[in-house]
Structure formats: C-alpha cells, structure tokens
Amino acid sequence: MLACHAGSVLVECSRTTYITAQTSLHLHRDDALQPDTAVNGLPEAPGLLRLHRGDTLRLVRSGLGHGPRQEGRDAKPARLACTLPEALDAVRKGDRVWFDDGRIGAEVQRRTRHGVDLAITVARDGGENLAPDKGINLPDTELHLPALTEKDIEDLSVVAEHADMVGLSFAQSAADVHQLREHLAARGAPGIGLVLKIETKRGFEHLPEMLFAAMGASAAGVMIARGDLAVECGYERMAEVQEEILWACEAAHLPVVWATQVLETLAKTGLPTRAEITDAAMGERAECVMLNKGPHILDAMRMLGDILQRMQSHQSKKRTLLRALKAWRPPLDEGTATAD
Numbered sequence: 411m412l413a414c415h416a417g418s419v420l421v422e423c424s425r426t427t428y429i430t431a432q433t434s435l436h437l438h439r440d441d442a443l444q445p446d447t448a449v450n451g452l453p454e455a456p457g458l459l460r461l462h463r464g465d466t467l468r469l470v471r472s473g474l475g476h477g478p479r480q481e482g483r484d485a486k487p488a489r490l491a492c493t494l495p496e497a498l499d500a501v502r503k504g505d506r507v508w509f510d511d512g513r514i515g516a517e518v519q520r521r522t523r524h525g526v527d528l529a530i531t532v533a534r535d536g537g538e539n540l541a542p543d544k545g546i547n548l549p550d551t552e553l554h555l556p557a558l559t560e561k562d563i564e565d566l567s568v569v570a571e572h573a574d575m576v577g578l579s580f581a582q583s584a585a586d587v588h589q590l591r592e593h594l595a596a597r598g599a600p601g602i603g604l605v606l607k608i609e610t611k612r613g614f615e616h617l618p619e620m621l622f623a624a625m626g627a628s629a630a631g632v633m634i635a636r637g638d639l640a641v642e643c644g645y646e647r648m649a650e651v652q653e654e655i656l657w658a659c660e661a662a663h664l665p666v667v668w669a670t671q672v673l674e675t676l677a678k679t680g681l682p683t684r685a686e687i688t689d690a691a692m693g694e695r696a697e698c699v700m701l702n703k704g705p706h707i708l709d710a711m712r713m714l715g716d717i718l719q720r721m722q723s724h725q726s727k728k729r730t731l732l733r734a735l736k737a738w739r740p741p742l743d744e745g746t747a748t749a750d
Contacts, residue, residue, distance in 0.1 A: 547641040557582060
C-alpha cells in the first residue's frame, strides 16, 4: 500500500495483475482477514465481437454500447454503437452494410426503436473478429449529410491558424467544397490547400463538379482513398474507378494522392507481397503516395522510393514513355565500336 485516503487506498502490484468487475479483494491486517471488498466502477473495456455468417448484429445509436450482460456474457444479439445516428435513420431493409474495410458484410433485416438489426452475410469460415473503432460503409444508402460536421467547423479555427492544408473527408458534392472554402475565408485563411478525399460512390459520381469547385482555390488536390472506395464501389470496379479518377485529375491539372494499403504487408511484417510491389509501382502515376504506419515503416519508405525512382523512366502520369530498353541488349563483339 502506497497511500491511504478517506474511503480509498492507493496500492502497487509487484506483478502484472488483471482486475475485472468480478474480482474480489481480500485485506490482511495483523494476521486477520478483513471482510472482502468487491471491485466497482471499472470502465468497460472495449472487446472483440466474433461474428459468423448468419449471426444477427444490432447496430444502435452511439452510447448504447454492447448491451446488458447476462451471467457474465454479452446479451444476444450483440450490439454495436454507430457514431453517426443520421445513418441509422436513412438505411432501409435490404441495404448492404460493410465493416472494417469490407472484411465483414451484412444486410439490413429490420429497423428497431434504437437502430437496425443486421444479418451477417460475409465473413471468413470460422468467423471474423470485429474490433472497436472500425469504419462502417453503407454503399446502398443515400446519406444526404454535409461533409463538415459541427465539430469540423469548430476545428477549422485551429486549422486556419496552424495548417498548410486541410483534408475534406467524404467529400460528395461541389457544395461541400464551397462550404469548406467559405469557412476558411471567413477565418482569414483562403490560401490553405484543399485535399478532397474521394471515398464514396457518390463522391466519385460527383467528382467533376467537385474538381471545378476545388480549382477555384489557390491550391488543391485529390486523394484516392481506396479502402473505403473499394467497399463502396465494389472490389471488381476498383481498378476502373481509380483509373478514371487519375484521368479526371490529370485533365484538371490537380495532383493526386495514391492512398490505402500501399506496401502495407511490408510495413507491418517486414516482407512485402508480390501484388503490392506492382501496386506501389502504379503509384508513379500520382504525385504522392501515402504509407500507413507499421513497425517496418522505414523499410517500406526505402523500398517505395526505390520503386518510384525506377518507374520514373517508364511512366509520366498516364503516359507510357516507351524508352529504349537495355535489359536485352546483345553483347558486343570484341573490337566492335558503337556510336551514340
């Protein structure tokens, strides 16, 4: 025991200790065992939800959590909180719902008083773990929501004072871009660069009008947020969609950020996959490539730099350069001279 206060004590453990709401504490004083004390008031730690195809998941409004416990277990069906309640008001029966960049798929079964019930339709054999704070995609649901929330607008005061550029997540219309520019101008920072993150089907469909709106700013660019975009548009369309975004941005003379899962296996495990090497090489067609964090991020940065440097002589944006190839040059006979 380190300290004693009115109604509480501060203790230090000599070994790693895991305490739950069911833990009972025993106090020994003068070789006498005092009454047991239960542990109360522990914050609920977020856990993993194990979901299988056919399971029911209840998506509820933020604050309702995973639901009550029954004899130490989570109540059925499991409940997951959504931080955007307007989304739950817009979904309809039969709409698809994706979690964690498309690793888990579901379909809306019915609406409830606090949210919606989902039937899990896509998960690996044996089930899939869903961790807290993972993204939710609603590709079939029309969400007529502004890209800027009240919290975003409040944060723009800090952005205007300290930032060089600001990213507009889930940009879906020219009105979203105009709204952001107006707020920045009202804060005396009209020259801050804008990056439009294209990560929804609706954003892709309205890309031309958003490019025109962004071209009115002093500096602007586009991020191809391929994680959400693949889920929204379908993996089979991802290559086509990112190709069309590259074409449109080149025509508009706006720079592009090639983002999501570039050399991710290398950054996380230290060993890349063959597919992601080719994917990183495709990033040469953009002006910027984004890497995600990982314990081997320095190795990923070095390899990406090497790949892009090699690809520069083969590709300029969307144009193939067709430079002279030297890989299969026949060996010169002795005494043969060449002229450049």
